[in-house]
Amino acid sequence: MVKVAIAGTGALAQHIAHASLSLGHEVLLLSRHEYPSLSPLTVIAVDYSLPSSLCYALTDVHTLISTIPYSAPQLALIDACLMARVLRFAPAEFERAPNLRPFVGGVDGRLDVLEKLRTEKHRLDSAVFVCGLFMERFGPGGKGDVLLDFAAGRAWIPVGEGEEGRACFISVKDVGMFVANALGLEEWPEQFRCCGERLRIAEAVEIAERVRGWFLFTPPICSDQQS
Numbered sequence: 001m002v003k004v005a006i007a008g009t010g011a012l013a014q015h016i017a018h019a020s021l022s023l024g025h026e027v028l029l030l031s032r033h034e035y036p037s038l039s040p041l042t043v044i045a046v047d048y049s050l051p052s053s054l055c056y057a058l059t060d061v062h063t064l065i066s067t068i069p070y071s072a073p074q075l076a077l078i079d080a081c082l083m084a085r086v087l088r089f090a091p092a093e094f095e096r097a098p099n100l101r102p103f104v105g106g107v108d109g110r111l112d113v114l115e116k117l118r119t120e121k122h123r124l125d126s127a128v129f130v131c132g133l134f135m136e137r138f139g140p141g142g143k144g145d146v147l148l149d150f151a152a153g154r155a156w157i158p159v160g161e162g163e164e165g166r167a168c169f170i171s172v173k174d175v176g177m178f179v180a181n182a183l184g185l186e187e188w189p190e191q192f193r194c195c196g197e198r199l200r201i202a203e204a205v206e207i208a209e210r211v212r213g214w215f216l217f218t219p220p221i222c223s224d225q226q227s
Helices: 011-022 051-057 071-084 110-119 172-182 201-212
Strands: 003-007 026-031 043-045 063-066 088-090 128-130 166-170 191-193 197-200
Touching (some): 011 172, 026 051, 071 088, 166 172, 166 201, 172 191, 197 201
Parallel strands (some): 003 026, 063 088
Antiparallel strands (some): 166 197
């Protein structure tokens, strides 16, 4: 069993935390704020601009899982992991494989995070969890702004993917358990791949239209317009 720190307190972080606890791991969440409502989960308030704050929180931590998809806090976490001698790091890349994503330069700086992890691979082992799209994005209260945007009444099918273009959909809970099980492995590959429900994008749009009871406007988009 290992001590794992999870950066973030959202749904994904909580699912990873609960699944890890169920397997006997020691778990703590890192957040800018205290969250008594998340009890019995342990939440430690940290300042991402203060290395000493992060290093103290990472004392004796074996693995850090980031669910914060922004470069600045993740780069700060990597530096803190190196100083605190954390052994493993998983960046907030819970989506399509990085090498298969359309390049959108300068959007969130996550390429800088991946590059820094590659540079520090000899001191800080790392792996990306590839899982596709979270099903919860398209349910009640979900963000729903990727492929299907119910609020705007739109759907997007990338040009060149058409009828055969496919997307992978998976539950946040399943990803949480997948990550938790990976914590016990002696070695990590460069990528972990979670297998979810694979659907043709056009089929996903048809299901959404059937459930909602009305058609979605589907203007095709070029692959370099995707985010």
